Amino acid sequence: MKANCWYGKRDVRVEDVPDPTILNPRDAIVRITSSAICGSDLHLYNGFIPTMQAGDIMGHEFMGEVVEVGPRVGDLKVGDRVVIPFPIACGNCFFCREKLFSLCENSNPNAWMAEKLWGHSPCGIFGYSHMLGGYAGGQAEYVRVPYADVNHIKIPHGIDDEKVLFLSDILPTGYMAAEACNIRKGETVAVWGCGPVGQFAILSAFLLGAGRVIAIDRFPYRLRMAHELCGAEVLNYEEVDVYEALRAMTGGRGPDACIDAVGMEGHLPGMLGAYDRVKQALMMETDRPPVLRQALMCVRSGGTVSVAGVYGGLLDKIPFGAVVNKALTIKSGQTHVQRYMQPLLERIISGEIDPSFVVTHRMSLDETPQGYETFLHNQDECMKVVLRPGAPNGNGNLARNITAPY
Numbered sequence: 001m002k003a004n005c006w007y008g009k010r011d012v013r014v015e016d017v018p019d020p021t022i023l024n025p026r027d028a029i030v031r032i033t034s035s036a037i038c039g040s041d042l043h044l045y046n047g048f049i050p051t052m053q054a055g056d057i058m059g060h061e062f063m064g065e066v067v068e069v070g071p072r073v074g075d076l077k078v079g080d081r082v083v084i085p086f087p088i089a090c091g092n093c094f095f096c097r098e099k100l101f102s103l104c105e106n107s108n109p110n111a112w113m114a115e116k117l118w119g120h121s122p123c124g125i126f127g128y129s130h131m132l133g134g135y136a137g138g139q140a141e142y143v144r145v146p147y148a149d150v151n152h153i154k155i156p157h158g159i160d161d162e163k164v165l166f167l168s169d170i171l172p173t174g175y176m177a178a179e180a181c182n183i184r185k186g187e188t189v190a191v192w193g194c195g196p197v198g199q200f201a202i203l204s205a206f207l208l209g210a211g212r213v214i215a216i217d218r219f220p221y222r223l224r225m226a227h228e229l230c231g232a233e234v235l236n237y238e239e240v241d242v243y244e245a246l247r248a249m250t251g252g253r254g255p256d257a258c259i260d261a262v263g264m265e266g267h268l269p270g271m272l273g274a275y276d277r278v279k280q281a282l283m284m285e286t287d288r289p290p291v292l293r294q295a296l297m298c299v300r301s302g303g304t305v306s307v308a309g310v311y312g313g314l315l316d317k318i319p320f321g322a323v324v325n326k327a328l329t330i331k332s333g334q335t336h337v338q339r340y341m342q343p344l345l346e347r348i349i350s351g352e353i354d355p356s357f358v359v360t361h362r363m364s365l366d367e368t369p370q371g372y373e374t375f376l377h378n379q380d381e382c383m384k385v386v387l388r389p390g391a392p393n394g395n396g397n398l399a400r401n402i403t404a405p406y
């Protein structure tokens with residue numbers, strides 16, 4: 001089969017690789033109909049995630065049709081249409097029983113690597129380094145899904161792939177980030193980062209009762225989407241002082257909750273931004289955290305900072321004094337996707353939300369490397385690239401969606 005393989009910094013290639021096969025009784029093989037490139041794939045592409053190996057198959061947001069099943073996959077059958085959650089969960093361990101699926105303690109065979117970095121390991125993740133299991137990902141024609149009885153949601157026929165594909169990661173991720181804010185009716189939430197997770201966090205914050213959402217980014221097209229389609233007020237951090245602006249917009253108190261939907265490759269103009277880039281380049285810090293710093297400073301006393309962006313290791317100059325002295329709550333975590341897929345699918349089927357509005361680019365699998373470049377450099381107002389294995393080349397960059405998400 002064909003698959004998109006990682007070879008190093010800014011080097012991915014679509015190659016012929018062996019087809020996946022059933023290895024365990026609870027495995028299924030899925031023929032992929034749609035797959036996406038995620039912002040967190042860019043951390044791999046930019047070389048910031050350790051324990052990647054040349055030839056690793058990337059991709060953790062995908063869906064398709066079941067073509068082969070092991071003897072113990074429950075009611076999953078050949079021909080079923082499924083979306084696969086990015087965290088691999090066993091369904092039986094302490095954490096899975098607590099519905100903390102991304103903390104599954106059985107699905108990462110390389111847990112010892114993660115333990116060195118973090119003390120304890122999260123679950124295994126498709127296409128996301130050997131430290132997180134070394135599983136082949138879904139930017140490919142086929143994928144092996146372990147514990148497939150737990151790791152799928154069936155999709156009725158007749159619903160577009162693009163409406164349900166993001167149940168695999170970014171829709172539940174945006175939703176969980178907003179849910180973590182414990183929003184009370186009418187509260188104000190600030191969201192840093194207006195990529196797809198940021199857009200879904202805005203949408204979810206409103207669904208959960210926020211009165212106002214203030215979105216922060218520097219790309220006008222992303223701010224436009226946040227404002228026009230998701231209903232947020234917007235701040236361009238290259239034009240205003242975010243701290244001062246948020247203070248002024250909230251009567252001097254600050255937002256009730258702040259969501260970091262940016263993560264480890266945050267961008268900051270000026271001296272502190274240069275400081276982070278130098279320290280990261282010298283391996284003196286692994287992550288650039290300007291957004292987290294700013295969120296901790298901006299949030300009101302007693303408020304919540306919810307971190308949906310990915311951080312990997314050591315962060316510098318985090319104002320932890322703000323956490324103590326303002327009595328803040330910090331919430332984070334890889335998304336427990338399995339917990340959110342069913343209720344969010346129901347909202348999609350009922351027409352309450354339509355997540356497909358973030359799709360700006362559609363490409364064949366062969367065009368994946370071009371998809372990474374387009375996404376990385378925000379070319380052509382790129383928001384989300386959907387890959388369609390089996391589609392002919394050269395039909396990408398279709399007209400932008402203008403449908404409202406709700």
Ligand SMILES: [Zn+2]
Pocket residue numbers: 038039040041060061086169170
């Ligand atoms: Zn993702």
Ligand SMILES: [Zn+2]
Pocket residue numbers: 089090091092093094095096103104105106107
């Ligand atoms: Zn488990």
